[in-house]
Amino acid sequence: MGSVGAYGYPAAAVSNKYGYDVPEGVEIRGRFDEEFAKILSKDALQFVAELQREFRDQVKYAMECRKEAKRRYNDGAVPGFDPATRFIRDGDWVCAAVPPAVADRKVEITGPVERKMIINALNSGAKVFMADFEDALSPSWENLMRGQVNLKEAVDGTISFHDKARNRVYKLNDQTAKLFVRPRGWHLPEAHILIDGEPATGCFVDFGLYFYHNYATFRRRQGQGFGPFFYLPKMEHSREAKIWNGVFERAEKKAGIENGSIRATVLIETLPAVFQMDEILYELRDHSVGLNCGRWDYIFSYVKTFQAHSDCLLPDRVQVGMTQHFMKSYSDRLIWTCHRRGVHAMGGMAAQIPIKDDKLANEAAMELVKKDKLREVRAGHDGTWAAHPGLIQICMDVFNNNMNMGNANANAKAANQIESMKREDAANLTEEDLLQRPRGVRSMEGLRLNTRVGIQYLAAWLGGAGSVPLYNLMEDAATAEISRVQNWQWLKYGVELDGDGLGVRVTKELFGRVVEEELDRILTEVGKRNFNTGFYKQASNIFTRQCTSPTLDDFLTLDAYNHIVQLHPIHNKGVISRI
Ligand SMILES: CC(=O)SCCNC(=O)CCNC(=O)[C@H](O)C(C)(C)COP(=O)(O)OP(=O)(O)OC[C@H]1O[C@@H](n2cnc3c(N)ncnc32)[C@H](O)[C@@H]1OP(=O)(O)O
Ligand SMILES: O=CC(=O)O
Ligand SMILES: [Mg+2]
Numbered sequence: 001m002g003s004v005g006a007y008g009y010p011a012a013a014v015s016n017k018y019g020y021d022v023p024e025g026v027e028i029r030g031r032f033d034e035e036f037a038k039i040l041s042k043d044a045l046q047f048v049a050e051l052q053r054e055f056r057d058q059v060k061y062a063m064e065c066r067k068e069a070k071r072r073y074n075d076g077a078v079p080g081f082d083p084a085t086r087f088i089r090d091g092d093w094v095c096a097a098v099p100p101a102v103a104d105r106k107v108e109i110t111g112p113v114e115r116k117m118i119i120n121a122l123n124s125g126a127k128v129f130m131a132d133f134e135d136a137l138s139p140s141w142e143n144l145m146r147g148q149v150n151l152k153e154a155v156d157g158t159i160s161f162h163d164k165a166r167n168r169v170y171k172l173n174d175q176t177a178k179l180f181v182r183p184r185g186w187h188l189p190e191a192h193i194l195i196d197g198e199p200a201t202g203c204f205v206d207f208g209l210y211f212y213h214n215y216a217t218f219r220r221r222q223g224q225g226f227g228p229f230f231y232l233p234k235m236e237h238s239r240e241a242k243i244w245n246g247v248f249e250r251a252e253k254k255a256g257i258e259n260g261s262i263r264a265t266v267l268i269e270t271l272p273a274v275f276q277m278d279e280i281l282y283e284l285r286d287h288s289v290g291l292n293c294g295r296w297d298y299i300f301s302y303v304k305t306f307q308a309h310s311d312c313l314l315p316d317r318v319q320v321g322m323t324q325h326f327m328k329s330y331s332d333r334l335i336w337t338c339h340r341r342g343v344h345a346m347g348g349m350a351a352q353i354p355i356k357d358d359k360l361a362n363e364a365a366m367e368l369v370k371k372d373k374l375r376e377v378r379a380g381h382d383g384t385w386a387a388h389p390g391l392i393q394i395c396m397d398v399f400n401n402n403m404n405m406g407n408a409n410a411n412a413k414a415a416n417q418i419e420s421m422k423r424e425d426a427a428n429l430t431e432e433d434l435l436q437r438p439r440g441v442r443s444m445e446g447l448r449l450n451t452r453v454g455i456q457y458l459a460a461w462l463g464g465a466g467s468v469p470l471y472n473l474m475e476d477a478a479t480a481e482i483s484r485v486q487n488w489q490w491l492k493y494g495v496e497l498d499g500d501g502l503g504v505r506v507t508k509e510l511f512g513r514v515v516e517e518e519l520d521r522i523l524t525e526v527g528k529r530n531f532n533t534g535f536y537k538q539a540s541n542i543f544t545r546q547c548t549s550p551t552l553d554d555f556l557t558l559d560a561y562n563h564i565v566q567l568h569p570i571h572n573k574g575v576i577s578r579i
Helices: 034-039 042-074 083-090 115-122 141-156 202-221 238-255 272-283 295-305 325-340 359-379 389-402 424-428 431-435 444-462 477-492 508-526 528-533 536-548 556-561
Strands: 026-028 107-112 128-132 160-163 168-171 178-182 189-195 198-201 229-232 263-268 288-293 345-349 383-386 468-470 473-475
Touching (some): 042 189, 042 202, 042 238, 107 389, 115 160, 128 141, 198 202, 238 263, 238 272, 272 295, 272 431, 325 345, 325 359, 325 431, 444 468, 444 556, 473 477, 477 508, 477 536, 477 556, 508 536, 536 556
Parallel strands (some): 107 128, 107 383, 128 178, 263 288
Antiparallel strands (some): 160 168, 189 198
């Protein structure tokens, strides 16, 4: 990472040669690049600054409310339905009609905003591509800005990539997936852009720059008059959805396009949010295209929410699947809620990816994907996520062949199941159903796998890769969070590893040994050269500190972000450096 300057620390002694042309009150502290400067135009930055100024107090308040809720949960409270918003849950309202361009979302591919992957994803045959600034992206200045450049070319239809080593040129097909963009969550700052002396809110940068440069072309080329389309991550309460709704209205006004043009799918991926699904849709009712089961962050959030509840300890990560009662209840209630309100109920990500060098293992992995997707389509989901182009056809076949089956009145060729799979039975799911502790056992191998995966993921993230294949599974920020918080929880409560008959308790000493042994194993697996040039030691230090910390860090990536920030002296035109 060279001249890493931690966020808030003195900047590296490298200057921006030309400088960004910035509006009043905006400072850019990221490296200057002529391509980035086209994205960081004065007008686009002005728009981001307007969003920041108009909504920053609401964001700060929402983050304070998260802290307050955490205090209550840590004092023994549990999340539940809010009596004050019963009228919304009981009310007979629906969201705005689904835009025709995205009526059919049977399979959505996801991936970071990396050039080759964007082209591959758009060409993959999936109905939608969710381009990710979030779980799948390490939010370095380079990744974020290159991501914006890539997305602009993708929307313009001009994006290409030349793989010189393979002498292969990548271009877009005539028919491509519809683009959704997922900005970062509310909690992540953008340290390279200061607005009125404060780091910008990361998602205002992601949303603002993308919207500003692409809304007109997107609506013409992709959205059939609607759009752009977004995925919104990691919200905990409808007040956070209300802020997004305000942001969308502000953007529509600025662009002079009709209210309701922008559409977004909210990921229900925190435990508190499952009790707010109606309220979230209600706040976004003019801008909604549904909800999605963000299963991995949801599991992470279960541990985080119950961090002070010694009776809510998780079994091994591999045992917390969608058939656990609390996960099934969450997915069923999400389907009922979305279909009642006239929008898509999207499924989630199976973590399996194709296994290239082992036919039998690959077949077994693909069977697991099929089974997961079959469960989703039968439950009533309107579409699902795939992590890899090699999974699109498998998922598509399952959805095409099973959607609306067993419903004599439904059209088997329909684009979705919004009208045909109402799932009224899920209306009766209770708070107890949604909170029920997952069943299973804990094992030494579970502790080891968490550690091995957590360290390797973090090493990749520090090196710039936000999603990686590890042990034949897709790992990203959400799955790595589970490894981290599960280790933290087991250490805090000194749990007994009851799954392997050894009766060992998890202590700091045991964990210290496991870290050392797993680092040795990683060294053997990746080789000395990769180990020495990678960020494994740094990752191990961060991961170990977080797992053994007396209080649980809210996010793995908040601390780790300090290590990827690279500040440069400010040479913005018209702005005097304050560093
Ligand atoms: C919990 C959540 O939030 S889920 C959503 C966030 N997570 C993600 O989006 C993860 C998306 N998936 C990925 O990033 C990747 O599939 C990985 C990192 C897991 C594996 O990637 P690789 O190691 O490159 O896989 P592999 O070598 O099999 O790739 C084969 C080809 O498919 C492409 N590919 C793999 N995954 C994707 C993808 N998601 N989108 C587009 N192209 C992809 C590769 O670029 C490669 O292309 P090429 O043959 O033209 O060179
Ligand atoms: O973002 C998706 C998840 O599962 O987390
Ligand atoms: Mg997530």
